Amino acid sequence: MQEFYIESITWDSTYNLESEITLYVRHNGAAFRICYDPRILAASPSVLDQHHESYRILHKDDRDGGLPEVAERLRKPFEELMTQMAPPIESTRYLHSHIYPPWFILEARVAESSSHVQPHFKVALSRQEFIRPGDYVNSKFLQAHLSPLLDSKLNIYSSRQVQVLSQTSRLVPSRVLVDGTMHFFKPWVSGRVHGYHELKSYKKILADTEKSPPLLTDARICRLRGLIIDNDDDVLQHYPLNGNEEDHAGKRLVGLLLNYIESKGTLNDLAPWSDCTKEERLRWSRQIHHSVTCLHNAGVVWGDAKPDNVLVDMKGDAWLIDFGGSYTRHWVDEDKRETVEGDWQGVQRIDDWLAKWSHQPVTRIKRSGEVSGGSSVMEGVV
Template identity: 75%
Template sequence: MQNFYTESTTWDLKFNLDSDITLYVRHRGAAFRICYHAHILAASPSALKQHHESCRILYKDDADEECCKVSDRLRKPFEDLMTEIAPTPLTGSTEYLHSYLYPPWFILEARVAKSGYIQPHFKAALSRQEFGRPGEYIDNDFLQPHLSPLLDSKLNKYSSYHVQVLARTSQLVPSRVLVDGTVYFFKPWISGRMHGYYELQSYRKILADTEASPSFLAGVRICRLHGLVIDNDDDVLQHYPLDSDEKDYPGTRLVGLLLTYIENRGTLEDLAPWSDCTNEDRLRWSKQIHHSVECLHGAGVAWGDAKPDNVLVDMEGDAWLIDFGGSYTPGWVDEDKQEAVEGDRQGVQRIDDWLTRWSRQPVTRIKRSGEEGGEGGV
């Protein structure tokens, strides 16, 4: 588990060497905004020169690796201060999803010491509602048509106060969670994400078909929706501003989905190329994928983004379909066939062809640190 994770780095859209650079960092249950302002750094010619060099790299095309190095370098001077400010976790204490979704926010600023080096400065602490809210309001005109059938169903709804965090991803996002004695995979809801609306439709159809014909999808290895995580602002936000605009008054938000938790070895993309993967394994996975996809089609659901990376192999060696958010991936499904039965069949055929190539040309790959499949969800 990483101690620090930079969620994003922002700068001006238009090329500007004096652009402010802002980092958004998670550390030990707290969220930080780290600000580099060119007009402050101008107090030191060397600091300003380095800032200009950072901007040049950030504005480059296709320089993801270099940009990550810049973000890491800009974060480094603040790590001791973040550790000092962040709450100290209590040994053995139970962590709930609420603490991740509504962390304490701190604003930090880069200043310049007499030596010319960056001097981290604590600027402000923010209350929970001052820095945006996760999820999407359930009465949103775009979300409401897709969500209302699920809200009216028997699907369980939980507050983030009741969702216990058991494990996190490398990005520090809760992944494996516990609710009412059952382990689920937690998927955060991202506001305005069109593929998310498609995903809700898919899960609604799967639920409806399961209720109508319980035996039809009973044994099919697909990720399913088991619950919704819904928060009311009155319950989770503190010190609400009295002079807020009407649109900012408390409401109820969808903040995440509780999906099937699949303890797994890795994705099909991770596992199929290995020389210790047998042709019998590849053939079994192919048959399981075909069966699952045909069952989905019988329920009126298109997988949507058929590719090896959207197949998980569980600890027993069986293949599970994940990610019903639609869209397509070039090379696996053509754009004009996305989110359709025809596109699924094209993607499955290309997965078969890909598995066949690995069966005919087994190779030995060197395992890299962290590449092994382990615990995970979708």
């Protein structure tokens, strides 16, 4: 049986003991909204007191303190009901079932003088109320970035064609199978600026690979292999249209298929360990420098250079991932974000960080084709 995953919890940020608390939970292919309304809980003074205490803890918003415990305590009474309502576990799972799960609204009720919450099923969400994932492919924000990819030889799939092999701790599909080939699934988040930046990068990588294959052939980088696009009339099959609801049929981008990199973990996970050798750190540095140089020669900026965005595969080689732009403090300065200079600043800081774990200084040499102000390569330990 799959575990329960609390996707989010909401409450009134302005201090108000009469605030409702709402949990969003995933379990066995279904999505649940659990509502705690103090007006309903007032039937039991002891349960209402518990609700007020939960709100006080949530209002402090201490995510490393009591917040996770409160969320789990509020979820627990609904565990049996959610298990009963969730659909049977499929022997072969497809992405469609994850993206468009049945949605159920549950409500906390109490009996007078009772000190326990009574879980109650309220309603299933209609199509009209369902929040559709992704973005319309013809939206003015997405079209400019997506159209060149749609016009390319890139493969397009529907979520019904994508088999889920494994998922993250957040119950989000990660390793998937399409046409006999393994891929990494990356959900498309509506309105996310980083997503547009990422599409632009992948477009350049694809165009440059076709135009000048040797330029990026041996670069160890994440690459776009396909797009997942669904029709509106193919979603939300769990619920019929309401009579007064308009059906805006269209195509929506719901995810990206990237090359799957079977990894031991990120550079951040592996480099600090004592059983990691200086030679391994040196090899990772050289590979990062080479891949970043290849990207820049293709006109692509890595963007968010940091150890968390470097995967180490099962052979011990370093791969660059995440071309969504932005920056991370302490690795790239804000005024250098999404620039070539910012990439080399991040690479330099990765070099220094790797050298720290090797407890030795780094011999700095000039990169091939290095420009003024660029960083140096971790060439050897002295």
